[in-house]
Amino acid sequence: MTTFLEIRDLTMRFGGLMAVDHLSFTVEHGQIHGLIGPNGAGKTTTFNMISGFYKPTSGQVLLRGEDISGLKTHEVARRGVVRTFQHSTLFAELTVLENALVGTHMPFRPNIFAAIVGWDKEDRIGAEARAREALEFFGLDHLAGERAGDLSHGHQRALGMAVAYASHPDVVLLDEPFTGMNPEETRRMMGLMRNLRDSGITILLVEHDMQAIMGLCDTITCMSFGKFLAEGGPKEIRNHPAVIEAYLGGARHVA
Amino acid sequence: MLRAGIWILALAAFLALPHGLSFSQQEILVFLVINILLVASYRLLTLTGEWSLGHVVIMGVGAYASALYTKELGIAVPLSMLLGGLTAALVAVVLSFPLFRMKGFYFLIGSFAAGEIIRLLWKRFREPFGGAKGIKGIDPMPDFSVGFYRFDFFEPVSYYYFAGIVVGVCLWVLWRIEKSPVGLTFHAVHWQDKLAEASGVNLRAYRTLAFAIASGFAGISGALLAHYVGTINPNSFDVEVMVFVLTWAIVGGTATFYGPILGCIALTVLNEIVLRELGFEQMRPLIYGAILIASILFLPDGLESLVQKLLRRKAAPAKERVAE
Amino acid sequence: MLDLLAQTGLNAVYAASYISLVAVGLVLIFGVMGVLNFAHGELFMAGAYAVVALYADAHLPFFVAVAAGLVFVGLLGLLMERALFRPLKDNPLGGLVASIGFLMILQSLAVMGFGVRMEHIPPVTQQVIEFSEKVRLPVARLYVIVAAVVLLTALWYFLKRTRFGWALRASAQDPEAAALQGISITQTARIAMFIGAALAGVAGALTAPLVSVNPHMGHSVIVTAFIVIIVGGVGSLEGAVIASVVYAVVHTFVTTFFDGVIADITGLSLMLLVLIVKPTGLFGSRERA
Numbered sequence: 068m069t070t071f072l073e074i075r076d077l078t079m080r081f082g083g084l085m086a087v088d089h090l091s092f093t094v095e096h097g098q099i100h101g102l103i104g105p106n107g108a109g110k111t112t113t114f115n116m117i118s119g120f121y122k123p124t125s126g127q128v129l130l131r132g133e134d135i136s137g138l139k140t141h142e143v144a145r146r147g148v149v150r151t152f153q154h155s156t157l158f159a160e161l162t163v164l165e166n167a168l169v170g171t172h173m174p175f176r177p178n179i180f181a182a183i184v185g186w187d188k189e190d191r192i193g194a195e196a197r198a199r200e201a202l203e204f205f206g207l208d209h210l211a212g213e214r215a216g217d218l219s220h221g222h223q224r225a226l227g228m229a230v231a232y233a234s235h236p237d238v239v240l241l242d243e244p245f246t247g248m249n250p251e252e253t254r255r256m257m258g259l260m261r262n263l264r265d266s267g268i269t270i271l272l273v274e275h276d277m278q279a280i281m282g283l284c285d286t287i288t289c290m291s292f293g294k295f296l297a298e299g300g301p302k303e304i305r306n307h308p309a310v311i312e313a314y315l316g317g318a319r320h321v322a
Numbered sequence: 323m324l325r326a327g328i329w330i331l332a333l334a335a336f337l338a339l340p341h342g343l344s345f346s347q348q349e350i351l352v353f354l355v356i357n358i359l360l361v362a363s364y365r366l367l368t369l370t371g372e373w374s375l376g377h378v379v380i381m382g383v384g385a386y387a388s389a390l391y392t393k394e395l396g397i398a399v400p401l402s403m404l405l406g407g408l409t410a411a412l413v414a415v416v417l418s419f420p421l422f423r424m425k426g427f428y429f430l431i432g433s434f435a436a437g438e439i440i441r442l443l444w445k446r447f448r449e450p451f452g453g454a455k456g457i458k459g460i461d462p463m464p465d466f467s468v469g470f471y472r473f474d475f476f477e478p479v480s481y482y483y484f485a486g487i488v489v490g491v492c493l494w495v496l497w498r499i500e501k502s503p504v505g506l507t508f509h510a511v512h513w514q515d516k517l518a519e520a521s522g523v524n525l526r527a528y529r530t531l532a533f534a535i536a537s538g539f540a541g542i543s544g545a546l547l548a549h550y551v552g553t554i555n556p557n558s559f560d561v562e563v564m565v566f567v568l569t570w571a572i573v574g575g576t577a578t579f580y581g582p583i584l585g586c587i588a589l590t591v592l593n594e595i596v597l598r599e600l601g602f603e604q605m606r607p608l609i610y611g612a613i614l615i616a617s618i619l620f621l622p623d624g625l626e627s628l629v630q631k632l633l634r635r636k637a638a639p640a641k642e643r644v645a646e
Numbered sequence: 647m648l649d650l651l652a653q654t655g656l657n658a659v660y661a662a663s664y665i666s667l668v669a670v671g672l673v674l675i676f677g678v679m680g681v682l683n684f685a686h687g688e689l690f691m692a693g694a695y696a697v698v699a700l701y702a703d704a705h706l707p708f709f710v711a712v713a714a715g716l717v718f719v720g721l722l723g724l725l726m727e728r729a730l731f732r733p734l735k736d737n738p739l740g741g742l743v744a745s746i747g748f749l750m751i752l753q754s755l756a757v758m759g760f761g762v763r764m765e766h767i768p769p770v771t772q773q774v775i776e777f778s779e780k781v782r783l784p785v786a787r788l789y790v791i792v793a794a795v796v797l798l799t800a801l802w803y804f805l806k807r808t809r810f811g812w813a814l815r816a817s818a819q820d821p822e823a824a825a826l827q828g829i830s831i832t833q834t835a836r837i838a839m840f841i842g843a844a845l846a847g848v849a850g851a852l853t854a855p856l857v858s859v860n861p862h863m864g865h866s867v868i869v870t871a872f873i874v875i876i877v878g879g880v881g882s883l884e885g886a887v888i889a890s891v892v893y894a895v896v897h898t899f900v901t902t903f904f905d906g907v908i909a910d911i912t913g914l915s916l917m918l919l920v921l922i923v924k925p926t927g928l929f930g931s932r933e934r935a
Contacts, residue, residue: 118520144522152520158513161506168503169510173522175503179531182502183495194503234521373739420922427682427738431872432921435914438869442914446907561865565746572743604758611750618740618747619733 070129071096071269072148072238077126077136079112079293086112088293089126094238094286099260099270101284103277103304105313109293110273111153111242117271118150118240119143130238145173147237151227153246159216163207166215166226167198170233201233202226205259221252225259232263239263241272245279257283281305289313336486340479348478350594352485354587356546359489361570361582362496363539368576369505370532371512372429375564376417376437377540382559383440384410384541385548389460390450392549399463403488403545410541411534413440418530437564444556456555463549485546492539499535500579508532562607569610573617575624584625589613649780650902658891658898660787663794664849666890668867669874670798671845673886675723676875677818678838679731681741685749686871687864689843693719693850694859695756698765701854708770712851719847720840722752727839732832749864756861765859790852797845798887805883814838818881869910873917879927889928 072094079087087109094100102110115121117128119140128136135143144150158166175194181187202208205225210218215226224244231239244260245253257279264270274280280287281301289296289304291313297304304310340348364377388406391397397405417436424432444451451457463475463484473480499505510518511528519525548554566589574585592613593606602609617624672686683689696715700706706714730744773785805811817824817834825831850867857863870893878889893913900909920927 120516139524140516140519141522141524144520149522150520152517156514156517158510158517160513161509165506165509168506169518169523170521172503172507172510172518177503177507179499179502179504179535182504183498185498187502191503230517230521420918423922424925428921428925430742431682431876432918434872435917435921439911439914439918442907442911446905446911562750565750568743568746605754607750608754608758611747611754614747614750615730615744618737618744619730622737622740 071131072271073127073129074113074117075127075129077113077116077128078124079109079116079121080124085293087116087123090290090293090295092288092295092298094269094271096269097264097267098285099264099272099283101280101287102271102273102290103275103280103287104290104296107292108290108313110290112293113290114150114240114242114271114273117143118148144234144236147235148240149231149234149236149238150240151231151242151244153242157215157223157226157230159214161215162211163202163213163215163218163226164195164198164211167201167229167233168194170201170230171197173234197235198233201229204232204262205229220247221255224248224252224256228259228263232268236268238269238271241270241274243274244272245274245276253279337483340482345478347594348482350590352478352482352550353547354590355482355485355489356543356550357567357570357586357590358583359492359543359546360540361567361574361586362493362579363536363543364567364571365576365579365582366496366500366508366539367532367536368571369500369508369512370529372425372529372533374433374533375430375561376433376440377536378559378561378564378567379437379440380410380414380537381540381544381547382444382554382556383413383537383544385544385554385559386444386451386457387541388545389457389548389554392461393457394450399461399549403542403549406545406548407538407542410544411538414534414537415530418533422526422529422533434561441556441559452555454556456553456558457548458553460548460552460554462552481550485550488542488546492542496535496539497579504531565614566610569614569617573613573621573624575626577623578626578630580629581624581626584629588625649778652777652781654898654902655895656781656783656787657902658895660783660791661898662891662894663791664853665870665874665894666798666887667794667845667849669871669878669886669890670801670883671842672871673875673878673881673883674838674845675842677881677883678814678835679727679735679741680738681731681734681745682738683726683842684742684745684868685726685752685864686842686846687866687868688749688752689719689722689846689864690850690867691756691859691861691864692722692752693847694854694857694863695760695765695850696847697851697854698760698767698859701770702765702767708855712848715851716844716848719850720844722847723839723841723843724836726843727835731839732835753861753864760861762861765854767855767859770855784856786856790849790856793848793852797848801841801845801883810834810837866910870913873913875927876917877920877928882927885927 070093074090074092077087077090090113102113104110112121116123116136119138119142122137126136127134130146130148133146135146135148158169171194174197175190178187199208199211202211205228207222207225207229210222215223218226228239228241244256248256253276260270260283284301286298287301287304288298289307289310296313297307297310299307340351343351360381367374367377384406387409388402391402391405392399421429421432421436445454463481465472465474467473473484475481475484507518507523507528510523511525515525570585570589571582572585573589574583575581597606597609621627668686668690672683675681675683693715696718697711700711700714701708726745726748730748731741734740734744769786771785775783775785775788777783805815813824813829814834814837816827817829817831821831874889874893875886877893878885896916897909897913900912
């Protein structure tokens with residue numbers, strides 16, 4: 068059986084700087100997998116390469132054995148790997164429901180001719196049902212008519228995930244989902260992610276909040292200065308000497 | 323019920339409008355209808371966030387193409403109009419390859435340059451474009467009868483009805499597109515292209531789609547113009563006309579479907595009725611320039627924002643009553 | 647053949663001179679104000695009409711008319727800064743659109759004041775420098791070349807050596823940091839607008855006796871200036887000068903050996919090519935939205 072998601076020898080060089088240096092790890096299907104490391108370790112760069120925002124200098128990203136590195140973002144997304152963004156990147160001018168509807172772009176691909184003539188009624192009904200389902204999943208259904216830009220910070224984050232969820236992804240890449248959240252919001256968000264995993268979606272997340280990472284992840288990969296450092300369950304990682312040293316070296320970055 | 327009433331009223335107004343107007347005012351009405359399609363198609367392009375300065379030249383592509391199809395190939399006028407629109411859309415698709423490597427400010431300049439190149443090509447190649455003098459004696463729309471009404475295209479009223487129907491159908495299509503999932507995707511591409519991309523939207527394809535559709539309808543409006551006035555040349559589609567389109571869009575506002583149309587109607591009424599009657603015809607560019615500046619400075623959201631305020635004020639008490 | 651090359655080269659030097667005056671002004675305004683000034687070609691036209699009014703009609707000495715044109719167009723620049731660009735400083739597209747409005751106003755004022763016909767301006771001097779029988783440089787063209795060299799050198803000195811110049815460059819690079827260092831944004835904006843506009847005005851005034859002056863002459867000027875600043879890299883003054891020379895050489899030679907329209911198409915294609923391959927321009931590195 069082929070591995071679900073494999074990162075193999077992934078390398079990114081910006082001019083003379085090795086941002087990511089021959090990084091390899093695998094993500095198991097149905098797990099919550101954390102990617103951690105001190106600031107500047109190259110987590111976000113790795114993330115951007117997996118999601119197609121950057122084209123790696125060398126190396127591969129294999130999804131079920133297929134190399135998806137170097138594909139454009141929308142092509143990666145169409146293979147089932149969907150990312151969210153740091154901060155509150157949303158369609159602020161559109162309503163919450165419309166945001167989720169954009170998320171249904173892949174399962175219900177719009178057809179312009181059908182749309183003009185009106186033969187896409189079923190698709191529109193299906194897309195709206197899926198969008199409402201996604202909103203409900205993240206507890207946003209009562210806000211469907213609000214302008215996305217007017218939502219609270221926590222709700223905006225949840226909406227970001229709902230947009231991703233609406234597209235029926237296999238893998239969701241979450242970029243620092245807990246940043247700027249209070250403990251209560253963090254706790255609720257962790258619950259949402261477990262639900263997401265239990266519905267069969269694999270999660271790969273980059274995060275600074277150690278507490279959340281340790282309480283949430285099934286497997287954690289730690290990197291430092293662009294290189295693979297250690298991998299294991301939360302307990303192993305917490306007690307791993309190399310990890311402790313890497314974080315002590317940059318202790319002020321530990322959240 | 324109320325809706326149907328409004329539509330019937332609008333239809334009656336459309337039919338009754340030209341009667342009681344002078345010949346030259348009826349001609350203006352024809353241009354107004356054509357310009358409404360031009361500015362409405364421009365709005366579709368702005369949905370994806372790109373402002374082009376080549377839209378009027380694209381309209382010219384439709385005009386030239388349709389004129390040449392009838393003149394050189396002997397294609398019937400209504401069909402050649404459609405083909406003219408198609409040609410404009412095709413030219414837009416070709417142009418999209420260089421132009422969509424640029425965004426924002428660079429796209430603006432790039433579209434301007436592309437438009438100028440097309441105009442220079444018309445000027446340079448007397449065969450088949452007629453050079454600086456352009457094409458003369460373009461076939462008019464052939465007269466026909468639909469039983470209860472006889473279209474006699476020597477009369478502006480007939481052409482007004484004909485163009486009105488064509489433009490009405492085009493506007494309906496534009497409206498359907500905007501309100502469809504495709505239209506939503508255009509908005510998504512505009513507001514957050516990164517997130518749209520991550521949701522599986524092919525940005526390039528959607529930008530090109532919007533550009534091609536907008537250009538196709540601009541091309542049809544150009545063809546409508548060509549077969550009405552009978553003569554076109556490179557200067558019929560110069561920057562000055564582009565500025566008019568820009569002014570209509572900005573004065574009306576581009577946040578709603580009706581905004582640019584409102585701007586076009588308001589300025590045409592001002593221009594043709596007020597200015598002409600007062601004998602300020604010569605000052606038209608000056609007044610357009612002043613209006614453009616004034617609306618950017620003092621009414622940045624356009625006339626449509628006034629309409630929205632008015633509607634909201636009316637709607638608000640109604641809502642409260644429901645709440646009780 | 648050698649004569650033809652030499653003559654075409656001289657023509658190119660003349661073209662490069664007035665083009666670079668216009669383009670450098672446009673880049674200066676874009677750099678400091680963040681606005682693409684579509685009315686720049688009409689500022690050039692306004693300078694030319696100053697010469698029509700003062701030299702051809704009022705019979706003042708030519709250089710007095712040119713100086714008056716410089717000041718007049720500089721003041722137009724100040725007017726644009728105050729009336730348009732300052733209120734719209736957070737809206738670059740708005741500034742651009744407003745400058746299009748200003749363009750139309752200037753154009754129709756010219757039509758109303760002088761009519762649409764071409765103006766006849768009596769030659770300033772009939773003198774010609776003859777390098778050989780076939781290589782000749784009219785002295786009127788020499789004036790333009792000398793003026794461009796002197797003014798651009800002066801501008802270069804001003805930008806590199808004076809406090810104002812330093813402030814101007816600082817606020818072009820990073821307006822917020824400049825404001826923190828106590829540089830008055832309004833003051834630098836005024837200076838940039840005055841200089842930028844005045845350069846276009848003086849170019850228009852000097853070339854007025856050599857070209858056909860009419861209310862719509864600004865169009866080809868602005869198209870040329872766009873090509874040059876895109877090729878040179880938006881925001882790079884040196885790039886604008888170099889690109890002016892490149893463009894003038896290409897355009898003059900293509901005009902000589904083919905025709906003017908082909909030359910225009912070549913120029914625009916060159917610009918599209920640069921936009922496609924390297925949108926920051928051949929000599930620019932900064933990017934401004």
